[in-house]
Amino acid sequence: MKKNRFQKIKFTFDNSCRATLLPTNFFFIPVTSFVQHKQTRVRLFIGYFAILMLSPLNSYGINIPGVNTQKISNELETLKYHRRVGGTPTFNAFTYTFNVLSSSEYQAQKPKDAFAFESGFVAGDGTINISEPNTTEQLAVFPDLTSVAVFYLNQAYLFHYYQTQQLPLLFKIGFPLFESELLPPDTSIRSAINAYGGSFSSFDVLNNRSTFITYNGMAVAGAFAEFMHIFKNWGYPMITKINTNGFDVVPWWFNVENLAGLLGDFNRYVYHRFLQMDENIRIKMYMETAHFKFYTRPIDGLLNFPFFANVSETAYNEYATQYNVLHGEKVYFFTLPECFDAQIEGTTCGNRVTGGTAWSSGVHSTCAASKDQLIFFEGMCRHELAHSFQGIFPQGTVTSWLNEGFPSFCSDGIITETKLNQIRQSAVEAMNKATTYFGHRPTYEETRIYPSPDYGYYTLGYFFIDYQYRRGGYQLIKDIQINDLLACQSLGYTDTQAFLEDFYFDFDTRVRQLPVVTLQTPQFNATVTTNIVNISWIPLKSNVKLNVYISTDDKQNWTKIADKITSTNCNWNAGDFQTQFYIKILAPDNMDVSTTYGPFQKVNLDKLFLISPTINNYVIASDTTIIKWAITNVQSIQIDYSMNNGTTWTSVSSGVPIATGEYKWVIPVLLSGNCRLKITDFTNSNNFSISDAFTILQPNPVGGPYLPDKNTVLLLHFDNDLNNRNFIAPNAQGNLWDIVSDATVNQELGNCYRTNSVLTVPQNSSLNLSGDWTIEAWVKFNSFNPNNNMYLVWKPGDADMYQSNYSLEVNPWWSNVFFGYFFSALNSRIGVTSTSISINQWYHVAFIRDHQNSKIKIIVRDRNRNQISYREQTYSQPNMLVSSRDLQIGVNFDGYIDEVRISNIARSFTSTGLENPNLQLKMVYPNPSTGIIFLNCQSGKGTVHVLDINGRLLKSEAFIDESPLKLNLSNLKDGVYFIQLKQNKITITNKLILSKGLK
Numbered sequence: 001m002k003k004n005r006f007q008k009i010k011f012t013f014d015n016s017c018r019a020t021l022l023p024t025n026f027f028f029i030p031v032t033s034f035v036q037h038k039q040t041r042v043r044l045f046i047g048y049f050a051i052l053m054l055s056p057l058n059s060y061g062i063n064i065p066g067v068n069t070q071k072i073s074n075e076l077e078t079l080k081y082h083r084r085v086g087g088t089p090t091f092n093a094f095t096y097t098f099n100v101l102s103s104s105e106y107q108a109q110k111p112k113d114a115f116a117f118e119s120g121f122v123a124g125d126g127t128i129n130i131s132e133p134n135t136t137e138q139l140a141v142f143p144d145l146t147s148v149a150v151f152y153l154n155q156a157y158l159f160h161y162y163q164t165q166q167l168p169l170l171f172k173i174g175f176p177l178f179e180s181e182l183l184p185p186d187t188s189i190r191s192a193i194n195a196y197g198g199s200f201s202s203f204d205v206l207n208n209r210s211t212f213i214t215y216n217g218m219a220v221a222g223a224f225a226e227f228m229h230i231f232k233n234w235g236y237p238m239i240t241k242i243n244t245n246g247f248d249v250v251p252w253w254f255n256v257e258n259l260a261g262l263l264g265d266f267n268r269y270v271y272h273r274f275l276q277m278d279e280n281i282r283i284k285m286y287m288e289t290a291h292f293k294f295y296t297r298p299i300d301g302l303l304n305f306p307f308f309a310n311v312s313e314t315a316y317n318e319y320a321t322q323y324n325v326l327h328g329e330k331v332y333f334f335t336l337p338e339c340f341d342a343q344i345e346g347t348t349c350g351n352r353v354t355g356g357t358a359w360s361s362g363v364h365s366t367c368a369a370s371k372d373q374l375i376f377f378e379g380m381c382r383h384e385l386a387h388s389f390q391g392i393f394p395q396g397t398v399t400s401w402l403n404e405g406f407p408s409f410c411s412d413g414i415i416t417e418t419k420l421n422q423i424r425q426s427a428v429e430a431m432n433k434a435t436t437y438f439g440h441r442p443t444y445e446e447t448r449i450y451p452s453p454d455y456g457y458y459t460l461g462y463f464f465i466d467y468q469y470r471r472g473g474y475q476l477i478k479d480i481q482i483n484d485l486l487a488c489q490s491l492g493y494t495d496t497q498a499f500l501e502d503f504y505f506d507f508d509t510r511v512r513q514l515p516v517v518t519l520q521t522p523q524f525n526a527t528v529t530t531n532i533v534n535i536s537w538i539p540l541k542s543n544v545k546l547n548v549y550i551s552t553d554d555k556q557n558w559t560k561i562a563d564k565i566t567s568t569n570c571n572w573n574a575g576d577f578q579t580q581f582y583i584k585i586l587a588p589d590n591m592d593v594s595t596t597y598g599p600f601q602k603v604n605l606d607k608l609f610l611i612s613p614t615i616n617n618y619v620i621a622s623d624t625t626i627i628k629w630a631i632t633n634v635q636s637i638q639i640d641y642s643m644n645n646g647t648t649w650t651s652v653s654s655g656v657p658i659a660t661g662e663y664k665w666v667i668p669v670l671l672s673g674n675c676r677l678k679i680t681d682f683t684n685s686n687n688f689s690i691s692d693a694f695t696i697l698q699p700n701p702v703g704g705p706y707l708p709d710k711n712t713v714l715l716l717h718f719d720n721d722l723n724n725r726n727f728i729a730p731n732a733q734g735n736l737w738d739i740v741s742d743a744t745v746n747q748e749l750g751n752c753y754r755t756n757s758v759l760t761v762p763q764n765s766s767l768n769l770s771g772d773w774t775i776e777a778w779v780k781f782n783s784f785n786p787n788n789n790m791y792l793v794w795k796p797g798d799a800d801m802y803q804s805n806y807s808l809e810v811n812p813w814w815s816n817v818f819f820g821y822f823f824s825a826l827n828s829r830i831g832v833t834s835t836s837i838s839i840n841q842w843y844h845v846a847f848i849r850d851h852q853n854s855k856i857k858i859i860v861r862d863r864n865r866n867q868i869s870y871r872e873q874t875y876s877q878p879n880m881l882v883s884s885r886d887l888q889i890g891v892n893f894d895g896y897i898d899e900v901r902i903s904n905i906a907r908s909f910t911s912t913g914l915e916n917p918n919l920q921l922k923m924v925y926p927n928p929s930t931g932i933i934f935l936n937c938q939s940g941k942g943t944v945h946v947l948d949i950n951g952r953l954l955k956s957e958a959f960i961d962e963s964p965l966k967l968n969l970s971n972l973k974d975g976v977y978f979i980q981l982k983q984n985k986i987t988i989t990n991k992l993i994l995s996k997g998l999k
Contacts, residue, residue, distance in 0.1 A: 062098070065100065076096070084162075096157075098127075101129055101131045102131065117218070119133040120151070126156060130152055151176045152176065154179040154180055162239075166244040168244060177222035178229065186274055188216065189219045190275060199270075229362065230332045238253045265346060286298060291316045292309065292313070296334070312363075319410060327360075341355075362388070393481050396481065396482050398480075405460070405462050415463065425758075428512055430459040431507065443497060509590075519585075521534055528601065533602065535583060544566070546586065548565075564589075577604070584597070601630045606632070608680070609689050610689040613692070617694040619667050619675075622666070622699060625667060627677060637679045639678070641675060646690060676690055705748065711905045712726040716899070717750065718897075718898055734757055735757045739752075742754075744840070745778070753896065755894060755896065760886045761886060763885060763887075767887050771849075772905050773903060774848045775820070776844065782895045782896075785892045787812070789892060790812065790892045792810070795888075796885045797885070808845065830856065842896075843860055924990045930994070934966055935979065941958070942983030944957050973994070977993075
């Protein structure tokens with residue numbers, strides 16, 4: 001595995017790149033993230049993150065006369081999270097008794113090796129002795145007694161940390177100087193480094209007491225402490241064999257490995273931090289905000305700030321509020337471009353865009369090297385800061401899912417239904433890969449493993465944390481981070497595995513959209529004739545308590561018939577009446593997740609019961625619809641329809657045998673929103689059944705609703721069902737409950753399909769397109785998926801799903817444009833892009849392959865069917881790559897889709913008027929023209945528009961009773977244009993060719 005410069009500890013990795021855990025309470029974790037799409041595949045490396053496992057918070061109760069004890073408390077709150085490998089000694093064992101001495105007492109008791117600037121000392125028993133600074137040397141370092149107290153508190157902590165007071169000056173003086181914020185100015189540190197020769201041949205030279213005073217070694221020691229904290233990411237756990245004469249480092253420290261490696265890093269750091277004379281490229285504290293101290297180069301700060309500061313401060317305030325916790329002091333945030341950071345680290349620059357790590361008091365990351373990279377860093381800043389918050393909860397021993405799911409949740413937010421639609425597929429794929437990886441769904445213990453190859457534990461962790469949020473809010477998330485077992489037990493679970501099993505149940509029902517139970521009886525569309533209705537099922541998860549409900553008013557109201565049962569059946573006493581009913585089965589202890597089944601029919605065999613059409617159904621004039629009725633003892637029926645809500649009736653047919661169960665009715669060419677059907681017992685006019693009101697729609701030549709013809713392969717109206725209106729290809733498969741009415745849809749189109757779930761059409765040879773074809777649909781987006789192709793209609797490829805037979809999508813990487821493409825062979829894509837679109841707007845989009853002319857086109861219209869974009873592209877490869885996969889509709893698509901039609905011809909979307917029998921005219925002449933044209937119009941008002949080939953409006957004129965209408969287009973260049981006539985609620989578009997050279 002390639003070493004990562006953001007990890008400051010060397011690890012032993014097996015072939016699967018799984019980190020070997022360090023002793024209890026401290027470990028490091030690889031953190032990797034991906035952004036990928038078919039045009040560009042980018043790997044974003046987030047680095048490694050150290051987790052410090054800590055004890056519960058303590059109350060400090062400090063009271064020192066003359067000292068600002070808040071600063072002492074803040075420092076303790078920061079120190080308590082910095083622990084050694086193995087967790088020993090614990091912070092709880094650290095004592096911090098203060099003893100204030102007079103100046104004379106201090107001079108009499110100070111250690112023999114005390115420097116002149118010192119104003120206190122830590123006794124052998126750990127007592128922190130401090131004295132008011134008053135000498136010139138003391139006041140040069142300590143402005144007041146509070147600063148003295150904080151300095152020696154830090155020194156005492158370091159003695160406790162290493163369990164010895166025998167430390168080299170670099171640590172004994174440098175650590176408390178930096179941690180107490182007593183560093184001298186950068187210029188003083190530069191002078192001290194130059195006094196030592198500008199670099200260091202070994203760390204030993206900084207342990208010489210005489211030169212330490214002469215060369216101001218104290219300033220260099222403070223710079224080393226800064227280096228260890230903000231650049232080496234609190235590297236003190238990696239120090240070993242420490243004593244008065246020197247120290248060593250653990251051999252598994254990444255990109256360090258030995259003392260010489262650490263020295264090389266330090267020399268490079270002090271050069272770029274202090275010795276660089278160009279202030280624009282010298283590292284410095286660039287900005288201080290309410291919660292952060294940012295270190296970077298000014299040249300990088302100009303590009304990355306205030307973006308980094310704004311993002312980080314916003315995230316900090318969110319996390320602090322959500323989890324009710326604050327850092328003791330400001331968070332250090334060190335950031336440089338990846339290649340420059342690698343230069344200081346002494347490693348080569350990789351191919352990563354982002355990288356970072358975090359600990360309880362700091363963040364270390366890359367930053368943008370160019371403006372176009374800046375967009376990638378919002379998520380990284382939020383992610384790494386969340387890791388830092390984990391350190392101050394304090395976090396307990398957690399699994400990989402919990403550890404990486406938490407910052408993913410903090411960074412990306414609650415998984416709303418909109419977001420779920422965007423990332424559902426990636427979650428399902430991750431769960432499938434995890435199951436393959438382990439041979440079963442991971443147990444709770446197995447979620448501790450950092451896998452290689454990565455099966456998607458970041459994604460699953462994100463969903464797991466979101467589940468915790470929906471169960472108990474931010475507090476439960478925090479409680480599980482601190483102690484997962486106790487938190488789960490507080491919810492009534494015996495162990496963490498039981499909690500995970502309920503998460504899997506939620507995942508199956510919410511993400512995979514599996515039903516809560518598989519209903520056995522009654523069967524789908526069943527007709528029930530008994531007064532007692534038996535309801536039975538197979539549960540998705542055994543022992544889940546279930547409620548059962550019945551609705552007899554089209555799901556408006558529900559009656560509970562079973563409460564928290566674990567059996568697999570119950571009965572409903574329906575009584576002796578007829579009704580259409582639905583069944584809902586709900587899991588009350590699992591966040592009320594439920595599945596609705598139906599409709600079913602409860603009938604009396606001696607009476608008639610009309611099943612369809614029903615409420616909110618739409619049918620199309622001249623189309624054929626199916627009239628269905630329930631089983632009955634009646635032998636034959638009379639069928640009538642009404643266009644005025646039942647005031648008058650017109651006969652459809654009489655003497656229809658009841659045994660057929662249905663009747664195919666050709667819809668009359670009449671428009672009505674109050675159409676009803678009635679079936680009547682042919683021998684008893686008092687025995688009848690009337691349907692709910694439904695609507696008849698008018699077929700439209702551009703955008704539909706369409707009638708099927710011989711060239712229609714697939715036609716989905718989404719008005720009553722998911723049926724293909726032509727019988728060449730199968731019906732679509734999806735969720736009937738997602739057939740909805742959208743208030744913004746063109747009223748001529750009826751209902752539409754809400755893309756909560758993907759629609760599939762099973763593979764059929766007719767769906768493998770070649771030659772000429774047209775793919776079209778109405779679409780509206782609620783939101784755009786920034787990281788995935790949003791497929792409207794997609795016939796995936798076999799070898800590689802992306803290498804499709806055909807695809808019509810919206811592409812997020814190209815400013816959310818319509819993009820249509822097909823593959824002529826493997827790795828040979830042919831495509832055409834269209835206009836960028838907006839959310840919450842309906843568009844009609846048609847993707848056409850005109851093979852005779854070797855062109856592919858995309859035509860886009862607005863809600864009013866006005867053309868707004870026309871793009872075409874020529875191609876040379878005649879073949880098409882077919883596939884055996886099912887057709888998919890609405891993948892990664894959050895919004896609505898309607899009137900999906902696939903045709904095996906290249907359809908023309910320029911109207912001649914012949915589609916409408918009430919409008920017969922030759923619209924434009926002469927055509928081609930030199931510039932003067934005439935239009936035949938009907939009587940009345942109208943408007944004519946002239947558009948170019950890309951749909952841009954060039955000219956518009958209104959007219960009244962002018963036929964023929966004369967237009968002068970001599971000012972336009974030679975080329976192809978569209979003349980659009982709007983009159984009497986009818987729009988007709990003709991193509992016009994202008995050529996000034998015509999004779």
